[in-house]
Each structure stands twice: as structure tokens, then as C-alpha cells.
Amino acid sequence: MTLSISKVQNWIEEDLQNFYQSYPSTPLFEPIQYLLKIGGKRIRPALVLLSHQLFNEKPENARPAALAIEVFHNFTLMHDDIMDKAPLRRGQATVHERYNTNTAILSGDAMMIQAYQLLMKNPCHDQHQLIELFNQKALEVCIGQDLDMSFEGRNDVTVKEYLEMIRLKTAVLVGCAMKMGALVACASKENQDHLYACGEEMGLAFQLMDDYLDAFGNPETVGKQTGGDILADKKTYLYLQLLSRATQEEKNKLQSPFSTPEEKVSTVKEWMRYYKIDEEVKSIANQYSQSAIEHLQAVDCHTEKKEPLIHLVKQLLERQA
Amino acid sequence: MTLSISKVQNWIEEDLQNFYQSYPSTPLFEPIQYLLKIGGKRIRPALVLLSHQLFNEKPENARPAALAIEVFHNFTLMHDDIMDKAPLRRGQATVHERYNTNTAILSGDAMMIQAYQLLMKNPCHDQHQLIELFNQKALEVCIGQDLDMSFEGRNDVTVKEYLEMIRLKTAVLVGCAMKMGALVACASKENQDHLYACGEEMGLAFQLMDDYLDAFGNPETVGKQTGGDILADKKTYLYLQLLSRATQEEKNKLQSPFSTPEEKVSTVKEWMRYYKIDEEVKSIANQYSQSAIEHLQAVDCHTEKKEPLIHLVKQLLERQA
Numbered sequence: 013m014t015l016s017i018s019k020v021q022n023w024i025e026e027d028l029q030n031f032y033q034s035y036p037s038t039p040l041f042e043p044i045q046y047l048l049k050i051g052g053k054r055i056r057p058a059l060v061l062l063s064h065q066l067f068n069e070k071p072e073n074a075r076p077a078a079l080a081i082e083v084f085h086n087f088t089l090m091h092d093d094i095m096d097k098a099p100l101r102r103g104q105a106t107v108h109e110r111y112n113t114n115t116a117i118l119s120g121d122a123m124m125i126q127a128y129q130l131l132m133k134n135p136c137h138d139q140h141q142l143i144e145l146f147n148q149k150a151l152e153v154c155i156g157q158d159l160d161m162s163f164e165g166r167n168d169v170t171v172k173e174y175l176e177m178i179r180l181k182t183a184v185l186v187g188c189a190m191k192m193g194a195l196v197a198c199a200s201k202e203n204q205d206h207l208y209a210c211g212e213e214m215g216l217a218f219q220l221m222d223d224y225l226d227a228f229g230n231p232e233t234v235g236k237q238t239g240g241d242i243l244a245d246k247k248t249y250l251y252l253q254l255l256s257r258a259t260q261e262e263k264n265k266l267q268s269p270f271s272t273p274e275e276k277v278s279t280v281k282e283w284m285r286y287y288k289i290d291e292e293v294k295s296i297a298n299q300y301s302q303s304a305i306e307h308l309q310a311v312d313c314h315t316e317k318k319e320p321l322i323h324l325v326k327q328l329l330e331r332q333a
Numbered sequence: 334m335t336l337s338i339s340k341v342q343n344w345i346e347e348d349l350q351n352f353y354q355s356y357p358s359t360p361l362f363e364p365i366q367y368l369l370k371i372g373g374k375r376i377r378p379a380l381v382l383l384s385h386q387l388f389n390e391k392p393e394n395a396r397p398a399a400l401a402i403e404v405f406h407n408f409t410l411m412h413d414d415i416m417d418k419a420p421l422r423r424g425q426a427t428v429h430e431r432y433n434t435n436t437a438i439l440s441g442d443a444m445m446i447q448a449y450q451l452l453m454k455n456p457c458h459d460q461h462q463l464i465e466l467f468n469q470k471a472l473e474v475c476i477g478q479d480l481d482m483s484f485e486g487r488n489d490v491t492v493k494e495y496l497e498m499i500r501l502k503t504a505v506l507v508g509c510a511m512k513m514g515a516l517v518a519c520a521s522k523e524n525q526d527h528l529y530a531c532g533e534e535m536g537l538a539f540q541l542m543d544d545y546l547d548a549f550g551n552p553e554t555v556g557k558q559t560g561g562d563i564l565a566d567k568k569t570y571l572y573l574q575l576l577s578r579a580t581q582e583e584k585n586k587l588q589s590p591f592s593t594p595e596e597k598v599s600t601v602k603e604w605m606r607y608y609k610i611d612e613e614v615k616s617i618a619n620q621y622s623q624s625a626i627e628h629l630q631a632v633d634c635h636t637e638k639k640e641p642l643i644h645l646v647k648q649l650l651e652r653q654a
Contacts, residue, residue: 040479095435114416122475129468147450154443158361
């Protein structure tokens, strides 16, 4: 029997519930429950479980690893929100806002340790490899966040550097999730590598479309006001490519005050369209998506087993249409 | 051949050097090198190595675990210094002061992952048990720091709660170091437990003597101005015991301003002496020390192997005399 996406999602919520209950509601653990209960798409644990079942008849074996990666991901959110001074996450107060910064630091630290505790619950033949993979990717996520922060104070960030930053900050953990599923299932090295590549390219495609939609998306479909990145001069793919092509006059205007925020957003979008950067970012995201799907197709297992995973991957990448 | 303490210390410095060199000097890793180079007594890694050699002829096998615990300990210092708003550590600027808070958060996170990377380098038969021990004790350290922070806003902290806090925040990691050495050496469960207990009780004795010396030590011997805890109304064993015994009048005076800092220190010390709290804390620290030594004596191995470890333990506890 192949697990459906909805079954996988039920498992994840069930495992999160059990996770909350296994730790007391103390000032250290309460913020962890608070953040996890804010919700999220739970993409990473779903990818662990769906990748695992390509090769293994006991899908429940991958549940601890799936939960571990979701807890780790939320640890990064807790600490990133402090560093970014973000007041809200999914419309709710962030942990450092609702509690305080010290609590967000310490509860985040505890969460990272909990992620390792969950990893150890894994009935894996090669736990060593699993933890080494996790360590490497976790460290890359830190390097990505460090790069992202360093971009704020720089005026010479290249598009290439930006792509490397989002790869490290976002995409490697998506790749890690898919490879972890394969590892727990004792899949071949080749299959592990295809799934890792699928996740990483999917993560890149997803982030680039996020940049595109923040500027050019329909606010009703995207679910938020667009133009936020432009107003914040955020160094996205679109912004960096615009800087590399704009005339000196346009660059000067970009760095001077506009009469209204609306004027800034519409002017900058016009320039981006003029230089065809809107089409370009969609095209690059599309190339990554195609490559992600190809890696998934190259995985050597029963084709029907791939269906839920292909469905999820396409659903995540659909926003590009 | 039994490793001497000085040989052990050479190994630790050598391994720290190699550790620095294995990571690039980027904004993420540079602060880690900075903090580790500030120095420290390197007690925890020495305890790993000296505990390991009680049972095993290949002392080098415990080097990665020894380094892991030193890196983890320094991670806790980096984050604790942010939370405590500490400007200095060993006379040098703390990481969040020298760089900034975001850097100290993120480099600390990276350090915790590095500690796990080092643990994985361990040629241990039961790596699973080693990591589970480390996870459990690491989480207890977070719980201890959380308790410590919560004490600041409370007026009803008991001595019992204080002892539990220092056990979690400080002592469990000392116990963990000694048990890790035993685990890597595949020592019996009984020997592991004796070493853990030795470390934990030594950690308690050490912290209680720290409290004593901060008030009653000789500034020349202690190496710092004494009375700092009293001036900061820090909830130490001495302070909490004084609160539990003082008259209402004394308590009122304690909470009112004194004419000079010197007057506050000398008055509070006088009260502590009157209630014999100075003698009491030394006596309790001494009981923990005795018990630590007894656990070490109960370890089943060649007696002469214990000599460097007994020497180090006594050296650490000597301050009580």
C-alpha cells in the first residue's frame, strides 16, 4: 500500500502532538510548542516520508527522521526571526516578540538538541551516515543565513552569490529531507543522490518563484500584499539583476526617495519588465523545476510508488504557471 | 603508559588548533575561533581523556569526544553571554560585544552542530549511547540556564531549587565528560555511573566554592575583586540561605540602598558569618567533594591509572581548603 499525502499529513500532525506531550509545558518548552502550533506546510517531513516509501514497505520507520527535520527547520525559524527582527510569522507574534529574545535563543537551542534526539530514534541501519548528512546540511543552513545577513551591508552582491545563498539557506534542507528518507530506507547511493538533487533544485525553484510572486504575484492568490521586497530594497534575484542592467540614472533614482511607496513599486516593476527580468526569473525557476522532476524520474523504483511524491512536488512548483 | 595531565593538555591545544584550521575564517567561523582562543581551563576535555584511559590502552580514541565537549561548552558560553548581557569573558570582549548579537547567535548555533560533527568522529562501539548521553545532558544544561534566568524575576527561590539549577547548568556536563570517557572506552555500566557521579558532585562542589570565594575569597588568590555577587544581589547559595534566616529588619535593610558598595559587601558578609552560612557552604561543598572522590575510588580499574585523574580532581577542589 502506498501512503497518500493526506495520510502522511495526518501522521505528521499526530507525531507533533506526541512530541508536544513528551516535554513539560515549562518556560523552556512552551515557546517550542507555540511556534510548532503556528503551523506551516510541513513540506520537509512529508518529503522524508514520501521519499522513504519509494524503497521501503514500512513507512512508519521514517517518522522520527521526518519529525526531526521539521523540529530543526522550526529551530532555524525561531533564531532567524530574532536576527531579522521579524514581529510576525504566519500572522502570529514571533517567539522573541511574544516571550523575549533570551527565551527565543534558549528555546531554539533546546529545539536543535531535540532534533538530534528524534534522529536517534530512527531504526536505521546506518545511523552514522544519517547524522553526518544532517550535521553537514545543518551547518550549510547556518552558512546560508550568515551570507544572507552579510548581504545587507554590501552593495556588490552578485546574482551568482545570491543563488548560492538561497541554495545554502533554503534548498539544501529540502534536499536533505528527501535524501534522509532514502537513507532510512537503505536506498542505493545513486537513488539517494537523485533525491537529494531533486530536493535542492526544487528548493531553488521555490525560492525564486517566491521572489517573483512577491513583486508580480496576484495579492489574492499569493495571500499577502505584494511589493514588500521592493520597498525593503531586499537583495532578491530580481533586484540584483536589475542593478546589473540598469543605467546609472535608474540606479540613482532607485536609491533616492520616491514620492509614494506605490510609485516606487510600480516604477521598479516597470524597469524589471523592461529588462525582462520577470520572465527571466520564471524561466530559471522553471529550469530548476524541470531538473527536479527529471531527477525524480531517474530514481530506480516502482513507478506507481512515485505518484504521491510527484503530486506533491508538482503542487509545490505549480505556483510558477 | 599512563597519560600525564600535561600531555593531555598538549593534546587538547593541538586538537583545538586543528579544529580552527579545518574551518575557514569566515564571519561565521571567525568568532568561534576567537572565543576558543580566549582560553579556559579545558577541564571537561581533560576529564574525558583521563576517564577514558582508566579502561583503555588507546587514549587517542577519546580525543574527538574530548574536543566535542569543549566546543559544546563554549557554545553555551557564547549564548549565555548574550542572555546575561556580559561584556567580558576572561578579560576579553564577549562575542556579541566584539561582533554583534546576531553573529553570536548564529556562530553559537554552528558551534553546536560542530560539536555533533566531532562526536561522530569517535571510534566508539556504541556511538548511539554516546550521542544519547550527550543529547540528554545538553538539554539539561538548557533547562539549567532557563531556571537560572527565571530566578532573576522571583523572590521565593529556595536553596533546594538553587542546588538543582547549578546541578543542571554546570554539574551535569562535568559528569557527562567523565561518563563519555568511560563510554568510549567501553567501560562497564557500573564504572560509567561512578564516573558520572564523580563529575556531577565535583561540579556541584566547584560551583558552591565559587559562590563562597566570590564573597569570602582573597582577591589576590581568586584573581578578581570579591563581593560582585553580593552587589548584584545574585541569588547564590549564600544569598538564598541568608534570606531564609535573616530577620525582617535585616531583609528590609538588604533590599534598601547602602551608602557605599563597600558598606553593602561588609554588612552582608557580616550577616552571613553571623548565621554561619560561610562555614555551611564550605562544609556542603566539602561533602560533595568527598563523595566525588569516593566514587572515583570505587571505579574498578588499575589503581595507578587513576593517579592523574585524582590529581586533577583534587586540584580543582583544592580551592576549598
